[in-house]
Amino acid sequence: MTFPSSHIAKEDHLAAFIKRFEQALRDAFYEHADINQLSLQRGLPASVWTRIMDVVPLSVAIPREYGGRGCIVKECLALLSAASYESLPLSLTFGINIALFLEPVAKYANEEVKGPIFNRFLTDQCMGGLMITEPDYGSDALNMRTSYQQEGAGYHIAGTKHWQGLTGQADFWLVAARSQLPNGELARDIDFFISDNALPTQQIKVERLYNNLGLYMIPYGLNTIDIHVPAQQRLEPESTGIKMMLDILHRSRMQFPGMGMGFIKRMLDEAVNHCSQRMVGSSNLLALDSVQFQLSRIQSAYTICSAMCFRSSQISGIQHNLAVEGLEANAMKALVTDLMQESAQLCLQVSGANGYKISHIAGRGIVDSRPFQIFEGSNEMLYTQIAEMVLKKMKKGKETNLLAYLATFDLTQHAAGHFKKPLDFTPGDVLTQRKLVDLGKIISRVIAGSYVLAIADRGFRDDLVTGCIENIRMDIAHLVSNLYLDSRSQVIDDYVSGSDWLSFT
Numbered sequence: 001m002t003f004p005s006s007h008i009a010k011e012d013h014l015a016a017f018i019k020r021f022e023q024a025l026r027d028a029f030y031e032h033a034d035i036n037q038l039s040l041q042r043g044l045p046a047s048v049w050t051r052i053m054d055v056v057p058l059s060v061a062i063p064r065e066y067g068g069r070g071c072i073v074k075e076c077l078a079l080l081s082a083a084s085y086e087s088l089p090l091s092l093t094f095g096i097n098i099a100l101f102l103e104p105v106a107k108y109a110n111e112e113v114k115g116p117i118f119n120r121f122l123t124d125q126c127m128g129g130l131m132i133t134e135p136d137y138g139s140d141a142l143n144m145r146t147s148y149q150q151e152g153a154g155y156h157i158a159g160t161k162h163w164q165g166l167t168g169q170a171d172f173w174l175v176a177a178r179s180q181l182p183n184g185e186l187a188r189d190i191d192f193f194i195s196d197n198a199l200p201t202q203q204i205k206v207e208r209l210y211n212n213l214g215l216y217m218i219p220y221g222l223n224t225i226d227i228h229v230p231a232q233q234r235l236e237p238e239s240t241g242i243k244m245m246l247d248i249l250h251r252s253r254m255q256f257p258g259m260g261m262g263f264i265k266r267m268l269d270e271a272v273n274h275c276s277q278r279m280v281g282s283s284n285l286l287a288l289d290s291v292q293f294q295l296s297r298i299q300s301a302y303t304i305c306s307a308m309c310f311r312s313s314q315i316s317g318i319q320h321n322l323a324v325e326g327l328e329a330n331a332m333k334a335l336v337t338d339l340m341q342e343s344a345q346l347c348l349q350v351s352g353a354n355g356y357k358i359s360h361i362a363g364r365g366i367v368d369s370r371p372f373q374i375f376e377g378s379n380e381m382l383y384t385q386i387a388e389m390v391l392k393k394m395k396k397g398k399e400t401n402l403l404a405y406l407a408t409f410d411l412t413q414h415a416a417g418h419f420k421k422p423l424d425f426t427p428g429d430v431l432t433q434r435k436l437v438d439l440g441k442i443i444s445r446v447i448a449g450s451y452v453l454a455i456a457d458r459g460f461r462d463d464l465v466t467g468c469i470e471n472i473r474m475d476i477a478h479l480v481s482n483l484y485l486d487s488r489s490q491v492i493d494d495y496v497s498g499s500d501w502l503s504f505t
Contacts, residue, residue: 014075017055018082024055025086033270035087036359044433053125057083057094059333061102065394066118071106073255074313080258081309087267088368089217091259093127096165096218099252101174105194107318108235108435110242113194117172128172130248131161131204131223139377141190141245146225147180148191154230160223163375167221168206171197174235175225177243190241194233201228245275245324250322253333253376254315257308260336264305267343268298270361271350278352285350294346299340300471303464307451308332309459327389328411330382331444337372338379344369383440384433390443391427400426406446415449418469422477438482445472445479 014239028051029035038044060075062068069075076098085089105117105128136144137144146159157177164173173195178186195202254314272295275285285291312332316322322329343432344365354364354385373379390405399405401424416423425448427439449472456465 014050014078018078020055021057021079022082024052025083028052029086036361039087039216039364040358044217048263052090056122058097058102058121058127061098061106062083062108062121066115066184067122068118071103071318073317074309076255077258077309077313079120081253081261083262084259085262087217088259088263088365089215091262092165092215092372093218095252095255095259096129097127100130100248101172101254103169103251103318104130104174104192104235104248107247108192108237109194110232110234110298112232117194120171124171126171127166127169128174129164129166129170130174130176131164131225132176132245133163134160135222138321139381141176142188142242144176144178144179144190145186146175147178147186148193149180151228153230155193157195157227157229158227159225161225162222163210163220164213164223165220166220167209167219167223169219173204175196175227188242190245191237191242192235193229194235195227195229196233203227208439212371221335225306238321243321243334246323246326247321248499249376250319250325250329252311253315253329254322254325256372256376257305257312259334260305261309263365264298264301264343266361267347267365268295268302270349271295271298274351282485288295290466291350294350296467297471298343298346300466300468303452303468304339304472305336305449306460307448307455308336310455311451327386328447330377330386330440331411331447333376334373334379334386334440335381335444335448337369340369340372356437363461378490380437383437383444385461386440386443387431387436390439391431394427395429402427402442406443407449412443412450414445414453414460415446415469417477418449418453419446419473422473422480424482425480426494427483432488434487435483437439442476442479445476465484 028048029038032051033048037500038048057079059068060079061071064070080091080095080098083094102118102121105114109117110177111303121128131146132141134144144159146157146161148155148157157175159177161175164170175195176190176192178190180186181187194456197203204227205224205226209219212220235244265306271284275291275295278285280288286295315325315328321373340426348360348362348366350364351360356361357363358367388481390409393409394400394402394405397405401422402425403416406416406423409416413456423442431439450467452465452472454461456462
């Protein structure tokens with residue numbers, strides 16, 4: 001089932017499309033409202049949403065045969081970047097819709113349901129999200145308790161989900177659940193079902209909304225699921241449901257650089273602009289060496305994120321199965337979100353007292369970017385997994401030296417030679433988890449270095465690449481030094497005893 005696309009010019013060049021989208025953002029955030037004031041309140045006024053959605057931004061994630069722009073990764077990333085330059089929560093809203101609903105539907109949904117769903121997104125400004133996380137099972141998704149049973153020509157799904165972005169706002173949901181077996185136990189595999197909130201039997205009840213610390217634009221909350229959906233609204237995995245879930249989540253993690261791109265660029269622009277205008281004595285802040293270093297860090301993040309977008313555009317389309325690409329997906333997500341937080345912190349630092357306002361882009365950026373290091377897998381967990389995967393590969397290849405292995409590994413061989421001295425060591429067979437996190441950070445930065453050198457080969461600016469590689473080298477050297485520290489500090493349960501400073505005065 002296909003639909004004509006009178007509202008989307010398929011011949012429309014990406015640059016023109018993004019330009020219209022950026023104009024819609026300016027109209028919505030600066031002419032009809034003040035983004036700094038909007039950011040102080042929960043949600044967005046309907047008039048603002050309407051102006052933004054009038055340009056049909058989510059068409060980037062809808063296949064051409066259904067009237068969309070084609071589900072092309074670089075277009076999705078360009079849209080996310082343009083949105084995050086003005087508003088990180090807005091970009092995350094689009095990221096949720098694109099990576100966690102529209103792309104999975106395009107790849108895995110029954111042909112019978114795709115057309116009507118995509119048409120409603122194109123004509124009715126609909127939105128969709130993904131429900132996996134449960135109150136008792138965060139990253140431990142394989143033990144979720146939401147279950148389903150077949151009833152007639154459909155399924156009954158019941159359970160509890162929380163911390164889903166767009167709670168109470170999305171029109172459609174992808175709901176993850178496990179089959180209830182005859183003995184009452186739940187199957188190991190996971191399935192996904194499309195729910196349509198417009199239908200009474202598929203409505204998901206919002207128990208309450210959370211007062212999230214940042215990302216005010218996006219509602220989060222607790223949901224009770226007790227719905228009935230027809231059989232054709234069950235996603236159709238290529239093999240197992242778990243592999244389908246990994247494919248979805250890894251693709252989503254590879255689109256984090258799109259959200260990071262515009263955000264980091266905004267932090268850099270704001271920081272440079274402020275430091276250029278702020279006078280200290282007879283010169284501006286840019287004359288200070290420490291300020292130059294801080295801005296170079298943001299500029300390095302900009303370069304790394306650009307290279308990640310370049311890489312993601314090549315490998316993360318829905319035509320690829322990313323279920324086994326956890327190493328690369330984890331490296332992208334963990335590192336770019338760390339860089340987003342660092343860029344916001346540095347922008348606030350050079351902005352002085354003015355930056356410490358929720359209405360200031362830097363202050364807002366700190367609280368809005370912080371959860372990116374937590375959701376879709378906390379960064380500590382992802383760095384640990386990166387280290388474990390590489391150590392496993394080293395053991396299988398009977399290689400003990402990190403440099404020797406990374407110099408031959410396809411994701412790092414392009415860059416390993418630039419960091420020879422710090423990487424020339426043997427990690428050992430047994431590392432504590434805190435050391436695994438550091439090792440994962442090291443490996444992710446070498447992977448990022450390979451991305452940077454790859455985009456440099458295509459003509460990216462040499463001076464940005466040189467500065468970026470130098471910053472990566474400094475980070476790796478610092479992280480390697482951590483590995484040699486014999487840190488065994490533990491939490492002391494009864495720390496209060498003998499530690500009251502007043503008793504010593």
